[in-house]
Amino acid sequence: xxxxxxxxxxxxxxxxxxxxxxxxxxxxxxxxxxxxxxxxxxxxxxxxxxxxxxxxxxxxxxxxxxxxxxxxxxxxxxxxxxxxxxxxxxxxxxxxxxxxxxxxxxxxxxxxxxxxxxxxxxxxxxxxxxxxxxxxxxxxxxxxxxxxxxxxxxxxxxxxxxxxxxxxxxxxxxxxxxxxxxxxxxxxxxxxxxxxxxxxxxxxxxxxxxxxxxxxxxxxxxxxxxxxxxxxxxxxxxxxxxxxxxxxxxxxxxxxxxxxxxxxxxxxxxxxxxxxxxxxxxxxxxxxxxxxxxxxxxxxxxxxxxxxxxxxxxxxxxxxxxxxxxxxxxxxxxxxxxxxxxxxxxxxxxxxxxxxxxxxxxxxxxxxxxxxxxxxxxxxxxxxxxxxxxxxxxxxxxxxxxxxxxxxxxxxxxxxxxxxxxxxxxxxxxxxxxxxxxxxxxxxxxxxxxxxxxxxxxxxxxxxxxxxxxxxxxxxxxxxxxxxxxxxxxxxx
Numbered sequence: 001x002x003x004x005x006x007x008x009x010x011x012x013x014x015x016x017x018x019x020x021x022x023x024x025x026x027x028x029x030x031x032x033x034x035x036x037x038x039x040x041x042x043x044x045x046x047x048x049x050x051x052x053x054x055x056x057x058x059x060x061x062x063x064x065x066x067x068x069x070x071x072x073x074x075x076x077x078x079x080x081x082x083x084x085x086x087x088x089x090x091x092x093x094x095x096x097x098x099x100x101x102x103x104x105x106x107x108x109x110x111x112x113x114x115x116x117x118x119x120x121x122x123x124x125x126x127x128x129x130x131x132x133x134x135x136x137x138x139x140x141x142x143x144x145x146x147x148x149x150x151x152x153x154x155x156x157x158x159x160x161x162x163x164x165x166x167x168x169x170x171x172x173x174x175x176x177x178x179x180x181x182x183x184x185x186x187x188x189x190x191x192x193x194x195x196x197x198x199x200x201x202x203x204x205x206x207x208x209x210x211x212x213x214x215x216x217x218x219x220x221x222x223x224x225x226x227x228x229x230x231x232x233x234x235x236x237x238x239x240x241x242x243x244x245x246x247x248x249x250x251x252x253x254x255x256x257x258x259x260x261x262x263x264x265x266x267x268x269x270x271x272x273x274x275x276x277x278x279x280x281x282x283x284x285x286x287x288x289x290x291x292x293x294x295x296x297x298x299x300x301x302x303x304x305x306x307x308x309x310x311x312x313x314x315x316x317x318x319x320x321x322x323x324x325x326x327x328x329x330x331x332x333x334x335x336x337x338x339x340x341x342x343x344x345x346x347x348x349x350x351x352x353x354x355x356x357x358x359x360x361x362x363x364x365x366x367x368x369x370x371x372x373x374x375x376x377x378x379x380x381x382x383x384x385x386x387x388x389x390x391x392x393x394x395x396x397x398x399x400x401x402x403x404x405x406x407x408x409x410x411x412x413x414x415x416x417x418x419x420x421x422x423x424x425x426x427x428x429x430x431x432x433x434x435x436x437x438x439x440x441x442x443x444x445x446x447x448x449x450x451x452x453x454x455x456x457x458x459x460x461x462x463x464x465x466x467x468x469x470x471x472x473x474x475x476x477x478x479x480x481x482x483x484x485x486x487x488x489x490x491x492x493x
Contacts, residue, residue, distance in 0.1 A: 028097045032066065045144050047105075058137040061128075062115055064091030065141070066108040074104025075151050076292075077142060079160030079167045080111050082123030090114045094164060098285040102292060104157075105149060109138060111163070117204070119454070121414065121486055122196045123163035125189050125217070126170075130205050133215040135170050142175070153177040154299070157292060161282045162186065165231075169220055172227040179228045179299070181291050183282045184240045187220045187247050192239075221251050222266055230295045232269040237278035259311035260294075262304035267295065271315050273322050276374075281322065287314075366395035370473050379416075382471070383482040389473035396429055396468040399490065403428060403461040408493040411439055411457045414486035419444060420478035428459075428466040428490075436470060437462055452486070458493060 032052035039055045040046075047054065049069040056063045078095045091110035099106040112134050113124035128134040146156065157179040158168035165185025172180035186192050189201075190208035201208045208218055222229040233245050235258070249256060252266060260269045269291070273281045283291060298304050364373060364382060370393040372383050382395055403409060417424055423443050429436040439459040469488060476483065 028100060037064065042140055042144065045141065046148055047107075047145065056141055058140055059132065061112050061132070061134060061137055063112055063138060063141060064093075064110045064115075066093040066096055068096070068099040068106040070103065070105045072103040072105075073149060073151050074102075074155040075142070075145055075149070075157070076102045076104050076106045077156070077158045077168075077171070078106060078108040079126070079158060079164035079171075080109070081160065081162040081164040083114075083121075090118060094161075095159070095285070095288075098288060101285045101289040104155070105145065105151075107142075107145060109141070111167075117200070120200055122200070123166075123186065123189070123192060125163045125186070126167045127189070127201070127206065127217060128215075131214070133217060135167055136174065136215065138167075139171060139174050142171070157181060157295070159288065159292075160185070162279065166220060169222060169229060169231075170217075172229060173220075173222070173224045176224060176226045179230070179295055180222075181230045181232075181288065181295065183232045184234060184237065184279055185220075185231065185244070187244045189218060191243050219247070221248060225265060228265050228267070228295060228299055230267045230269070230291050232271065232283065232291070234275075234278055234281040235270050235272040236274055237281070240279055257308075259308050259315055260304055261308070262298065267298060267304050269311060271318055273319050275322050281318075283318070284321075287318070290314075364395035364397050364471075366473075367393055371395050379484045379486055381482055381484045382476075384473045384476040387479050387481070388477060391472075391474040393473040394427075394429070394470050395473070396431070396470045397488075398431065399428075399467050399469060402464060402467045403490075405461050405464050408458055408460050409490055410493050411459060412455070412487070412489040412491075413440075413457075414452060414454045416452045416484040417442070417444060417476075417482070418478070419476050419481040419483075421475040421481075424475045424483070425472060427470040427472075428461060429468040429470040430463075430465040431468045433465070435463065435465055437466065 035051075035053045037053035037055040038051055039057070041057045045054065045056050047067045047069070052067055054065040054067060056065055076099075078093070078098070080092050080094045083092060092114075093108035093110060096106075096108050111124050111126045113127060114120070117124070126134040126138060128137075142156065145151070146153070153175050154177045156175060158171045159181045160166070160168040161183035163186060165180075165182030166187070166189070168180040168182045169185055169187075172178050190198055194208075198208055207213075210218060222231075231245075231248075233240050235241060235256075245256075248254070248266075252263060254261070254263050254266065254268060256268060256270050258270050258272060260267065262268075271281060275281050294302075294304060294307070363380075364371070366373070366382075370385060370389055372385055373395075374381050411426065413426070421444060423441050425438050426440045426442070427436045427438050437459075440455065440457045442453070442455070469490065471483065
C-alpha cells in the first residue's frame with residue numbers, strides 16, 4: 001500500500017485492521033528475488049503489475065530493473081551507487097524495500113557499468129563510454145514508463161545516494177520539470193578517491209578530468225531551472241562538503257546552514273552526524289518519504305525556509321538514530337557477538353552461499369586485548385595491538401551453515417595486507433571446538449606488501465564441523481601491520 005494512503009480510523013473503526021495495514025508497510029514481498037527477468041528492448045518495454053524483474057536493452061546496454069506498481073500517477077526512480085566488487089552480485093536494487101512509502105510507481109535501476117566491469121570496486125555514476133552516456137539511455141526507459149501511465153515530468157522523482165545521488169541530479173537536469181532527491185551526492189567524479197577511479201576510467205578510454213566531455217559528465221551542477229533538487233549532506237564528511245558540495249555552493253552562491261534551507265529551486269538539508277563512515281549518513285524510508293512530501297509542497301509554493309526549526313529537530317533525531325546504531329555495533333563487539341549478513345538487504349543470493357560479507361556488514365569476534373577493528377574508506381581493517389602478537393589468537397566470523405565434507409567450495413577474497421611476515425593463512429574453524437583447517441596461505445612478497453589482492457581458491461572441508469571463517473594475529477607482525485578486506489565469500493561450487 002502507499003504511504004499517502006496511510007490508514008486513519010476513529011473510535012468506531014476497527015483499530016486492529018488499521019494496525020495490520022500499517023504493519024504491511026514494513027513487510028515488502030520478496031518473491032521477486034526468485035523471478036527471472038523479462039528480457040526486452042526499449043520499443044517493447046512495458047511493465048505489468050504481476051511482473052517485477054525486467055532487463056531492458058537500450059542500444060546494446062542492458063538495464064536491470066525492478067518494478068513496483070501503484071494506483072497513483074507518479075513515478076519514482078531509485079538509483080544505485082557504488083559497492084565492493086564480488087560482494088553484491090549484479091544487479092543490485094537499492095531501497096527497493098522503501099517502495100510502499102512512495103505514492104507512485106517505483107522503478108529501481110542498477111548501474112550497467114557493473115555489468116561491463118564486474119570486478120570494479122568503486123562508484124561508476126552510470127557513466128557509460130566515451131561516446132555514450134548511460135544516463136541519457138536510462139532516461140529513454142523513464143520516458144517509456146511516463147508514456148505508459150500518462151505521467152507528467154512534474155510527477156517524476158529521481159532518488160539516490162552517493163553515485164546514485166549524482167545520477168539523480170544528472171537525470172533531473174535532462175528531464176525538464178522533474179525532481180531529484182540526492183543524499184551525499186558527488187559532483188566531480190574525478191575527485192572521488194581519484195587513486196582508484198581515474199586509472200580504471202582511463203583504461204576504459206575515459207578522461208574523468210577532461211573539461212570537454214560531450215555529455216558534461218565530469219562537472220555536475222543543478223543546471224535545469226525548471227527542475228527541483230533536494231540535496232542532503234553530512235557536514236561531518238569533509239570529502240562530501242569540501243571535495244564535492246562546495247562546487248555547487250559556489251556556483252549557486254548558497255551559504256549552508258544546519259537544517260533545511262531553500263534557494264530558488266534547490267533545497268539543501270545539512271546534517272551533522274558522527275558515524276563510522278561519515279559519508280554513509282542517509283535518511284531512512286520515513287525520512288526519504290518526508291523529503292518527497294516537502295519537495296512536493298515546495299513545488300506548490302510553500303517556503304521551505306519556514307521549516308528551519310523543524311529540520312533542526314529532525315537533525316537531532318537523526319543524530320540519535322546513528323548513535324544508537326553505532327552503540328549497538330560497539331556493544332555487539334564487546335559481547336563477542338558477530339553480526340551475520342542480512343542476505344535480503346541488497347539483493348538475492350542463491351541458497352548455496354554460506355558466507356558473503358563486505359565491509360558494511362562484516363564484523364569479527366576476537367580478544368580485544370589482541371585485536372583492533374575499524375573502517376577506513378568503507379573497508380574493514382583488522383590490526384594487532386602489539387607489533388609481535390602471540391600465536392593462537394584468532395579473529396573469527398560465522399558462516400550461515402556448516403560446510404559439508406566431500407563438497408567443493410570456492411573461497412573468494414579481496415584483501416590488502418601489510419606485515420613483516422612472509423605469509424598469511426586463512427582458515428575454516430569449528431565454533432564449538434578447537435578444530436580448524438587451513439584453506440589458503442598467501443605469500444607476502446616485499447613488492448606486493450600493502451597492495452590489493454584478489455584470490456579465488458577451491459577447497460574441500462575434511463570434516464562436517466566447520467561453521468566459522470578464521471584468521472590469526474601472529475602473522476601480523478610489525479609496527480603498522482594490518483589486513484583490510486573488501487569482501488570475503490564462500491560458496492559451494
